Amino acid sequence: MNDSQVLTINLGPQHPSTHGVLRVLLDLDGETVVDARPDVGFLHRGIEKIAENRLYHQIIPLTDRLDYLAAMSNNLAYVLTVEKLFDLEVPRRARYVRVILAELQRIASHLFWLGTHAHDLGAMSPMFYALREREEIMDIFDAVAGSRLTPSYLRFGGLYADIDGGFVRNTTRFVSQFGNRVDEYEELLTENPIWKSRTKGVGIMSAEECTAMGISGPLARGSGLARDLRKSSPYSSYEEFQFEIPLGFQGDVYDRYMVRIGEMRQSVEIIVQALEGLPEGPHSVVDAPTTFPEKKNLTTNLGHLIRHFNLVVEGVRPPAAEVYHAVESPRGELGFYIVSDGTGTPSRLKVRAPSFANLQGLAHMCRGRLLSDAVAIIGMIDIVLAEVDR
Amino acid sequence: MDTQVLTDTFGGEILEVTLFRDEVTLTVSPKALLAICRFLKEDDRFDCVMLSDLCGLDRYPAIPRFAVVYNLYSPSLAHRLRLKALVDEENLRIDSVTGIWKGADWLERECYDLYGIRFNNHPDLKRILLPDTFEGHPLRKDFPLQGRE
Numbered sequence: 349m350n351d352s353q354v355l356t357i358n359l360g361p362q363h364p365s366t367h368g369v370l371r372v373l374l375d376l377d378g379e380t381v382v383d384a385r386p387d388v389g390f391l392h393r394g395i396e397k398i399a400e401n402r403l404y405h406q407i408i409p410l411t412d413r414l415d416y417l418a419a420m421s422n423n424l425a426y427v428l429t430v431e432k433l434f435d436l437e438v439p440r441r442a443r444y445v446r447v448i449l450a451e452l453q454r455i456a457s458h459l460f461w462l463g464t465h466a467h468d469l470g471a472m473s474p475m476f477y478a479l480r481e482r483e484e485i486m487d488i489f490d491a492v493a494g495s496r497l498t499p500s501y502l503r504f505g506g507l508y509a510d511i512d513g514g515f516v517r518n519t520t521r522f523v524s525q526f527g528n529r530v531d532e533y534e535e536l537l538t539e540n541p542i543w544k545s546r547t548k549g550v551g552i553m554s555a556e557e558c559t560a561m562g563i564s565g566p567l568a569r570g571s572g573l574a575r576d577l578r579k580s581s582p583y584s585s586y587e588e589f590q591f592e593i594p595l596g597f598q599g600d601v602y603d604r605y606m607v608r609i610g611e612m613r614q615s616v617e618i619i620v621q622a623l624e625g626l627p628e629g630p631h632s633v634v635d636a637p638t639t640f641p642e643k644k645n646l647t648t649n650l651g652h653l654i655r656h657f658n659l660v661v662e663g664v665r666p667p668a669a670e671v672y673h674a675v676e677s678p679r680g681e682l683g684f685y686i687v688s689d690g691t692g693t694p695s696r697l698k699v700r701a702p703s704f705a706n707l708q709g710l711a712h713m714c715r716g717r718l719l720s721d722a723v724a725i726i727g728m729i730d731i732v733l734a735e736v737d738r
Numbered sequence: 739m740d741t742q743v744l745t746d747t748f749g750g751e752i753l754e755v756t757l758f759r760d761e762v763t764l765t766v767s768p769k770a771l772l773a774i775c776r777f778l779k780e781d782d783r784f785d786c787v788m789l790s791d792l793c794g795l796d797r798y799p800a801i802p803r804f805a806v807v808y809n810l811y812s813p814s815l816a817h818r819l820r821l822k823a824l825v826d827e828e829n830l831r832i833d834s835v836t837g838i839w840k841g842a843d844w845l846e847r848e849c850y851d852l853y854g855i856r857f858n859n860h861p862d863l864k865r866i867l868l869p870d871t872f873e874g875h876p877l878r879k880d881f882p883l884q885g886r887e
Contacts, residue, residue: 389865392867397881401883559813562841573813672761672790700809737867738867
């Protein structure tokens with residue numbers, strides 16, 4: 349008989365440290381993880397199947413329900429893909445507002461990650477700080493879109509409605525103080541010896557491993573890979589803004605923490621530039637076949653009423669072709685692959701979810717580490733199971 | 739991107755090259771899939787070291803009915819390339835690319851789960867999103883939207 353005995357235990361699917369309904373089968377030798385086998389699918393709702401039976405604009409609310417911590421980014425990735433399919437030019441004002449919203453969403457998502465991740469590792473206070481600021485962003489979203497988590501605010505060709513002065517005022521106030529707030533988080537954690545001992549050297553993933561596994565976003569950047577789709581293939585006017593890509597060296601949990609802290613600061617830079625240069629003009633393309641007419645025109649203009657009716661009943665018909673478009677979501681490369689057969693519904697819609705690829709690296713990062721490290725690693729990956737399972 | 743190199747190297751194995759909105763889609767013969775993938779990954783002119791995404795496709799009523807789509811990405815050259823291999827309904831099998839891109843593991847399991855396409859030499863081909871006891875493959879066009887129960 350072997351003097352070491354391997355014990356298999358269940359972590360999840362209902363466990364606070366798994367951030368959703370993730371089940372991980374852990375093979376333990378004492379407290380050391382021999383192997384970790386993630387079991388996903390508990391939140392599978394068949395969103396890709398539903399999408400094959402919906403008109404193109406009806407899919408926008410479905411995308412909110414993929415990565416619900418970054419719904420704006422999901423909206424953006426989807427509408428950009430459809431706009432590519434239709435070859436639709438978006439007004440500059442709408443592109444700028446989209447950038448502001450996407451970066452606010454990145455900050456909100458990283459804040460939620462920071463709070464819950466620190467909480468997992470026993471630091472209670474960052475949660476209260478992080479959620480305080482996240483709430484301000486949720487209020488901004490609520491004011492423009494009428495919803496905090498599921499905005500569905502973007503439309504093909506622009507935005508659902510133009511932003512008002514309140515949006516600019518609130519966002520300006522938020523970014524003017526947020527830099528100091530990040531300093532506060534850093535005071536709590538960055539040089540904290542307990543935090544460092546729980547995160548340094550834990551969950552190391554080399555740059556080569558990241559590439560082979562298709563891992564993207566802060567995880568890849570934590571391993572020193574300067575990969576950011578906002579830089580390498582800019583969309584929605586990102587090429588007009590100055591920002592840096594924060595990088596890690598070793599690829600451990602601590603490096604990914606530093607990368608995300610750096611990204612929040614860079615997002616502030618981008619938002620400040622976008623607010624300063626915010627162009628005047630329409631918030632959406634006017635009179636494109638993909639765009640709903642303004643509601644106030646429906647009672648006075650028969651042409652608009654007919655177009656509205658057709659859009660609701662039949663939707664829009666793109667060319668029969670296929671496109672893929674990806675954006676840099678808070679979690680990494682978020683892409684949509686759409687196959688159109690020329691009808692009002694997509695024939696296939698595939699979501700390239702960053703969490704799905706990133707979670708695949710879990711086993712590699714956990715092997716040989718302690719059970720408590722597994723909790724740190726799961727938290728560090730920043731998974732959203734709704735996006736993994738779709 | 740110069741697709742001429744590919745048609746010169748692989749000749750008849752590349753069945754179709756389409757260009758739409760600057761995106762290149764190559765329809766390739768399933769027999770040559772692994773060779774083409776390895777070439778695209780290792781050749782400096784393509785350098786597709788990352789498999790962004792892999793998914794199945796039900797092309798009903800077209801024949802062959804199914805396809806597997808590979809969205810490749812080269813971070814160094816910042817370009818994308820799409821491969822498509824058609825699979826016949828009678829023999830729903832294709833070679834696994836897990837030997838080339840490790841990350842294909844879960845993606846191929848998902849494709850098997852939702853379409854029933856089997857991957858030769860996959861290390862652990864089983865369902866991933868749906869329970870093991872589930873019957874049928876829900877992303878097929880003949881699977882009802884409401885489910886079967």
